[in-house]
Amino acid sequence: xxxxxxxxxxxxxxxxxxxxxxxxxxxxxxxxxxxxxxxxxxxxxxxxxxxxxxxxxxxxxxxxxxxxxxxxxxxxxxxxxxxxxxxxxxxxxxxxxxxxxxxxxxxxxxxxxxxxxxxxxxxxxxxxxxxxxxxxxxxxxxxxxxxxxxxxxxxxxxxxxxxxxxxxxxxxxxxxxxxxxxxxxxxxxxxxxxxxxxxxxxxxxxxxxxxxxxxxxxxxxxxxxxxxxxxxxxxxxxxxxxxxxxxxxxxxxxxxxxxxxxxxxxxxxxxxxxxxxxxxxxxxxxxxxxxxxxxxxxxxxxxxxxxxxxxxxxxxxxxxxxxxxxxxxxxxxxxxxxxxxxxxxxxxxxxx
Numbered sequence: 001x002x003x004x005x006x007x008x009x010x011x012x013x014x015x016x017x018x019x020x021x022x023x024x025x026x027x028x029x030x031x032x033x034x035x036x037x038x039x040x041x042x043x044x045x046x047x048x049x050x051x052x053x054x055x056x057x058x059x060x061x062x063x064x065x066x067x068x069x070x071x072x073x074x075x076x077x078x079x080x081x082x083x084x085x086x087x088x089x090x091x092x093x094x095x096x097x098x099x100x101x102x103x104x105x106x107x108x109x110x111x112x113x114x115x116x117x118x119x120x121x122x123x124x125x126x127x128x129x130x131x132x133x134x135x136x137x138x139x140x141x142x143x144x145x146x147x148x149x150x151x152x153x154x155x156x157x158x159x160x161x162x163x164x165x166x167x168x169x170x171x172x173x174x175x176x177x178x179x180x181x182x183x184x185x186x187x188x189x190x191x192x193x194x195x196x197x198x199x200x201x202x203x204x205x206x207x208x209x210x211x212x213x214x215x216x217x218x219x220x221x222x223x224x225x226x227x228x229x230x231x232x233x234x235x236x237x238x239x240x241x242x243x244x245x246x247x248x249x250x251x252x253x254x255x256x257x258x259x260x261x262x263x264x265x266x267x268x269x270x271x272x273x274x275x276x277x278x279x280x281x282x283x284x285x286x287x288x289x290x291x292x293x294x295x296x297x298x299x300x301x302x303x304x305x306x307x308x309x310x311x312x313x314x315x316x317x318x319x320x321x322x323x324x325x326x327x328x329x330x331x332x333x334x335x336x337x338x339x340x341x342x343x344x345x346x347x348x349x350x351x352x
Contacts, residue, residue: 014265017276018104019087025099027052034265039107041083041335043264052103055080058089074108082337144168187229187325191350194226194283195219198258201237210245210256218259225350226281232322236330239315240285240343247289247341257286257340266346268329279328279346291334291341300332316343323347 013020019036021029028051032044040047040055047055057078062070072089079085088106144164151161202215241256248254261282268279292300301320316332323330328347335342 015267015276017267018106021047021052021055021103021105022094023052023101023103025097029055030100034263034267036105038263038266039085039087039105040079040081042079042081062089077105081335082339083333083335187232189227189229189326191225192228192230192233194223194228194260194281197230197233198237198260198283201234201241202258204238205241205245209242213245213248213254213256215241216255216257218257220260220262223260223262223281227348227350228326228328232326236319236322236345237283237285239319243315243343244285244287244289244341247287247291251289253288255288257284259284259286263346268346277327277348280349281345281347283345283347285343286340288338288340291339292332297332297334301330319343 013031014034016033017035019039020031020033021036022031024030028049029044029047032040032047037043042055052058057080059072059075059077062072070089070091075087075089077085077087077089085105086108088108089103090106091101091103094100094102149161149165198217198219202217206213206215241258244256248256259282261284263280263282266278266280266282267276291297300316302317320330323345326347328345330346331344333342333344334340
């Protein structure tokens, strides 16, 4: 018997870091924990009573091998809502309940991220590189720019001096962006209503880089206050909206969506060595562009990785750093039918 103050089974089940489904003898879903809701992008309430095959499109070998439990490793599955996942699926029988089964889905995207170390390790490397470049390059650049201006004022070739000045400014702007990685100040976290911040980010985007695009809203009106740094959050949202606007540029059917939701039972660690904590606040930026090339999709949050011809590969790594500094996590996915790009933020709820 559990001692006084011990957590109830429902609390333990909800907090398990692995996605778990409990199926009855008719293959109907009885329970699903928070990690499962997040992985399948579907609430437990909406799954209860549905058959397992109404939730996941499982491979043919599944039905043939499940008499005594089974394990399918490194398997691609598709939810009936069109969300693709790559998992280790392990199913076991519940001895005291004939026909009942427990199914675990180990998300390989998460496993690979942790087995490769912290994504922040790449960001830390970029911190060192940015600091070195800022010191070694930026000061000489200012001297070169000044010399170009002197040449221009002395009657030299104006076109060449303008070219030098323009290129120096371009490199200096790149260094400025890299210096964002060197900001190690503790974020000023406070309780905030997310919606004025989202509205401000949308207005800025619509007045500038997304002027020709419609940005739709799919908001959960009951979202509670969020724990965040307002300035950093705005920087994150503007980066994601700019990324989405560039992804759909030139499309006749271009669409961008900002969506929010509350994910009960969702918990995660912002990085190795950090304790798991509830991250129920979900903010997504979606676009119907082509998405990242498959060969770099798993590395989008690493510095200097970009699928754009002119990309510098600093936008999403900076987003990852800022979100991690606020105790949250960010992920990339292609979901739906037809597929959309989803950049998903998970952030902590503010204390009541």
